[in-house]
Amino acid sequence: MTDAVAVSNTSDSSAIPAEQPTPQEVGQSAFAVEPIVIIGSGHSGYQLAAALRAQSADVSITVFTADDGALYSKPALSNALAMGKDGDGLQSESALAWEQRLNIRVYPHTRVEQIDRDNRMLHTSIGTYAYSRLVLATGASPIEIPIAGDRTGVVSVNDLVDYRRFRQQLEGKQRIAILGDGLIGCEFANDLIASGFEVAVIGLGQWPMERLIPQQLGEALQSALSAQGVTWALQDSIASIEPASVNPASGYSLQLTSGKQIEADLVLSAVGLKPNVALAAQSGLDVGRGITVNQYGQTSDAHIFSLGDCVETTQGWQPYIAPINQMIPSLVESLLGHLAPVTLSPTPVLVKTPIMPLSVFPVAAGAAGEWVVEQQGDDLTAAFYSPEGVMTGFALLGKQVQSLRAQWLGQLSLKQSAA
Ligand SMILES: Cc1cc2nc3c(=O)[nH]c(=O)nc-3n(C[C@H](O)[C@H](O)[C@H](O)COP(=O)(O)OP(=O)(O)OC[C@H]3O[C@@H](n4cnc5c(N)ncnc54)[C@H](O)[C@@H]3O)c2cc1C
Numbered sequence: 001m002t003d004a005v006a007v008s009n010t011s012d013s014s015a016i017p018a019e020q021p022t023p024q025e026v027g028q029s030a031f032a033v034e035p036i037v038i039i040g041s042g043h044s045g046y047q048l049a050a051a052l053r054a055q056s057a058d059v060s061i062t063v064f065t066a067d068d069g070a071l072y073s074k075p076a077l078s079n080a081l082a083m084g085k086d087g088d089g090l091q092s093e094s095a096l097a098w099e100q101r102l103n104i105r106v107y108p109h110t111r112v113e114q115i116d117r118d119n120r121m122l123h124t125s126i127g128t129y130a131y132s133r134l135v136l137a138t139g140a141s142p143i144e145i146p147i148a149g150d151r152t153g154v155v156s157v158n159d160l161v162d163y164r165r166f167r168q169q170l171e172g173k174q175r176i177a178i179l180g181d182g183l184i185g186c187e188f189a190n191d192l193i194a195s196g197f198e199v200a201v202i203g204l205g206q207w208p209m210e211r212l213i214p215q216q217l218g219e220a221l222q223s224a225l226s227a228q229g230v231t232w233a234l235q236d237s238i239a240s241i242e243p244a245s246v247n248p249a250s251g252y253s254l255q256l257t258s259g260k261q262i263e264a265d266l267v268l269s270a271v272g273l274k275p276n277v278a279l280a281a282q283s284g285l286d287v288g289r290g291i292t293v294n295q296y297g298q299t300s301d302a303h304i305f306s307l308g309d310c311v312e313t314t315q316g317w318q319p320y321i322a323p324i325n326q327m328i329p330s331l332v333e334s335l336l337g338h339l340a341p342v343t344l345s346p347t348p349v350l351v352k353t354p355i356m357p358l359s360v361f362p363v364a365a366g367a368a369g370e371w372v373v374e375q376q377g378d379d380l381t382a383a384f385y386s387p388e389g390v391m392t393g394f395a396l397l398g399k400q401v402q403s404l405r406a407q408w409l410g411q412l413s414l415k416q417s418a419a
Contacts, residue, residue, distance in 0.1 A: 033059065033132055033133055033335060033336055033337050034059050034060040034061075034132055034133070035060035035061070035062055035130070035131060035132055035133075036052060036059060036060065036061050036062070036131070036132065036133045036134075036135070036335050037061075037062045037063075037064065037122065037129065037131035037133070037134050037135070038061065038062070038063045038064075038134075038135045038137055039063075039064050039065070039112045039122075039134070039135065039136050039137060039138055039279070040063075040064075040065055040136070040137035040138050040139055040308070040310075041063055041065035041067065041069045041070075041071075041095065041106065041108070042074065042137060042139050042159075042308060042309075043073075043074060043308065043321060043324055044137035044139070044307040044308030044309070044324050045063055045065065045135070045137035045307075045308075046063075046071055046098065047324065047325065047328055048135060048137065048307060048328055048331060048332070049061050049063055049102055049104055050102060051328045051329065051331075051332045052332050052335065052336070053102045053103065053104065055332050055336060056336060059336065061102070061104040061105070062104065062105040062106075062107070062129070062131075063104060063105070063106045063107065064107045064110045064111075064112050064122070064124055064129075065095075065106065065107065065108055065109075065110065066109070066110070066111045066112075067108065067109070067159060067160075067161060068094075068095060068108050068109060068160075068161070069094075069095025069098075069099075069106050069107075069108035069109075070091045070093065070094055070095060070160060071091065071092045071093040071094075071098055072090045072091050072092060072160045073090065073092070074158075074159065075321060075352070076090055077090070077157050077158075077159075077160075077162075077163050078157075078184055078187035078188050078191055078352055079187060079190075079191050079352045079354075080163065080191070081191045081192065081194070081195040082190075082191050082194050082195060082354070086164075086167050087160060087163050087164035087167060090160060090163065091160060095108045107124070107126065109125075110124050110125055110126050111124065111125045112124050112279060113125060113279075114279075114282070114283065115134070115279065115280075115283040115304070117283055117284065117301055117303075117304070120132065120134075120303065122134070131303075132303065133303055133304075133305065133335050134303060134304045134305070135304075135305045135306065135307060135331070135335070136279065136280055136291055136299070136304065136305070136306040136307075136310060137306070137307045137308045137310065138276040138277075138279060138280075138308075138310045139275075139276055139308060139309045139310055140158075140273035140274060140275045140276055140309035140310060140319055141158065141273060141274055141276055142156035142158050142269065142270075142271075142272075142273060143271050143272045143273065143274050144156075144269065144271075145179075145237070145269075145271055147238050147239070147240060147241055148239060148240035148241075149240040149241040149242050149255075150241050150242055150243055150252065151241065153241065153251070153252045153264070153265070153266055153267050154179075154241070154267045154269050155169060155266065155267070155268055155269065156268070156269045156270065157188075157268065157270075158273070166268070169266055170197075170266065172249075173197075173251075173265035173266050174197060174198055174265055175197070175198045175200070175251060175263060175264045175265045175266075176192050176197045176198065176199050176200075176264060176265065176266050176267075176268060177199075177200045177201075177202060177238075177254055177262055177264035177266070177267045177268070178192075178199060178200070178201045178202065178267075178268045178270055179202050179203070179237070179238055179267055179268065179269045179270065179271055180201075180202075180203055180269065180270035180271040180272070181201050181202070181203025181204070181205045181207075181208045181209065181210070181232075181234060182203070182205075182208075182209055182211065182212070182270065182271075182272065183209055183212060183349070183351055184270040185201055185203060185208075185268075185270040185271075186201070186208050186209060186221065186225070186351065186353055187351065187352045187353060188268055188270060189201050189225055189230050190225060190228075190352070190353045190354060190355050191352075192268075193225065193228045193229055193230050194228070194354075194355070198229065199229065199230045199231070200230070200231045200232070200233065200262055200264065201225075201230060201231070201232050201233070201234075202232075202233040202234075202236055202237060202238060202254075202256065202262070203232075203233075203234055203236070203237075204234075204235060204236070204237060205218070205234055205235070206218075206234060206235060207219050207222060207234065208221050208222050208225075208232075208234075209221070209351075209358075209360075211365075212349075212360050212362055212395065213358070213360060213382065213395040213397070214371035214373055214382050214395070216373045216380060216382070217358075217373065217380050217382055217395050217397045220356065220380055220397055220398075221353065221356050221358065221397060224353075224355050224356040225353070225355060225356075228355060233256055233258070233260060233262065235258075236256045236257055236258045236260065237256065237257045238254050238255070238256060238257070238267070239255045239256060239257045240254075240255045241253070241254055241255070241267065242255070244263055251263055251264055251265040251266075252264055252265070252267065254267065273309065273319060275289060275290035275291070275309060275310045275311070275312070275317060275319075276309075276310050277290060277291050277310060280299065280306070280310070283301075285299045285300050285301055285304065286299065286300035288312050289312050289316075289317045290306075290309075290310055290311045290312030290317045291306040291310050291311050291312065292312050293305070293306050293311055293312070293313055294314070295314060295341045295342060296330065296334050296339050296340065296341055296342065297311075297313075297327055297330060297331045297334065297342050298334070305331055305334065305335065307324060307327055307328070307331060308324050313327075313342070313344065315344055316364065318344075320347075320349055322347035323344055323347070326342070326343065326344050326345065326347075327342045327344070330342040330343070346361060346409055346412045347361075347409075348360055348361045348394075348405060348409065349361075349362065356397060356398060356399075357397075357398065357399055357402050358395065358396070358397050359395070359396045359402060359405050360393075360394070360395045360396075361393050361394050361395075361408070361409070361412060362393055363384045363392055363393030364392070364393075367384070367386070367392060367393075368386060368387050369384055369385050369386040369387060369392060370384070370385060371383070371384050372384075372385060376398075376400065376401055377398075377400055378398055378400070379396070379397060379398025379399070379400050379401040380395075380396075380397045380398060380401070381394070381395075381396055381397075381401050381404065381408075382394060382395045382396075382397075383408070391408075391411050391412060392412070393412075394408050394412070396408065
């Protein structure tokens with residue numbers, strides 16, 4: 001993390017043949033594997049760098065990151081208030097500290113602008129850099145929906161920099177409108193209401209987290225949050241925002257598409273994420289919803305791998321921590337020259353709504369079948385069955401039923417191994 005200059009590195013690129021080998025071949029070849037270059041310093045980029053270093057004491061690893069490269073836990077962004085943590089509390093290490101600890105190079109505030117695949121060169125905001133193996137770990141960015149009027153009071157929180165800004169903007173504010181009734185919107189609603197803010201959730205669903213859980217569970221979660229004071233404008237959205245008065249401290253008046261009006265001091269937009277695929281797409285890599293990778297985590301270019309929220313694996317787009325952790329051991333092997341297939345095992349998403357704990361094993365979008373919901377004491381379980389009667393997803397809502405998670409996962413695993 002020293003000189004911000006164009007760098008030519010030391011690997012013997014003459015050892016790399018001119019023609020592109022097929023993805024299945026390159027990892028098993030005797031070609032130079034270094035330098036390994038990772039784009040992105042989120043959970044994917046950082047954990048991969050750490051795992052590579054654990055496996056090889058001397059392989060050359062370089063990380064380019066558009067942000068400051070600080071280490072933090074992104075999942076904690078939506079429950080940090082309740083944990084009593086601000087931006088500094090969430091940061092576990094600076095870029096410089098992990099650069100030194102792992103003996104790697106980290107270039108913070110350095111955007112990779114183009115990949116010259118023919119010459120295996122990166123064009124970055126500070127110059128060019130050669131790679132032998134490249135990993136795209138570029139993450140995902142918040143979706144912005146069009147809202148007329150004054151957007152100055154609209155924020156989204158997708159990284160530590162956003163979070164620091166959000167915490168500053170919260171100071172002296174009381175009424176927070178959350179745009180988005182999905183997983184992240186509900187987590188923030190729980191965190192903010194538990195921290196003494198007034199919270200209104202505005203979302204398109206008929207019930208919270210409609211795409212992940214059935215109606216009965218959504219309504220139960222909604223009631224639990226309502227009992228804490230959260231108000232809801234469902235099947236609705238924000239059409240426009242205007243300052244409530246000439247005094248900027250008076251907050252904003254939100255005109256909803258239903259015709260309703262809500263007053264708020266700040267609008268937290270949590271309407272979803274889109275994978276960052278532009279760099280891959282402009283470099284001619286195959287891209288679907290995310291950057292397309294094969295069973296080895298390889299893109300359509302054998303020398304380029306991809307990991308994390310930017311990726312679409314053979315199992316779809318899964319923007320969660322568990323698939324990243326599961327892909328890393330295989331990627332390490334492959335990057336070091338021995339192609340190893342990735343195994344993704346079913347893992348539920350634990351939703352951080354402590355008022356009513358929820359774990360979900362999401363059903364594939366558009367999957368045929370139906371939910372079967374059962375009451376268990378104060379809690380609810382829901383299993384999604386395909387037309388053939390096979391359980392393909394589930395949701396467990398409430399404290400007591402969380403103990404069933406392993407058992408329900410086992411049923412899913414049985415289904416997978418039978419398939
Ligand atoms: C509020 C919130 C709560 C969450 N809670 C959970 C949870 O409870 N459980 C769970 O499993 N998952 C959760 N997730 C999802 C989880 O955090 C992500 O799956 C994971 O952190 C993604 O890590 P990543 O490294 O792939 O992407 P990111 O963290 O987005 O990192 C992408 C990196 O790429 C860099 N970058 C992008 N483009 C370029 C470029 N051109 N040049 C250089 N650098 C570039 C960025 O600067 C950044 O460093 C949550 C997400 C959010 C937003």
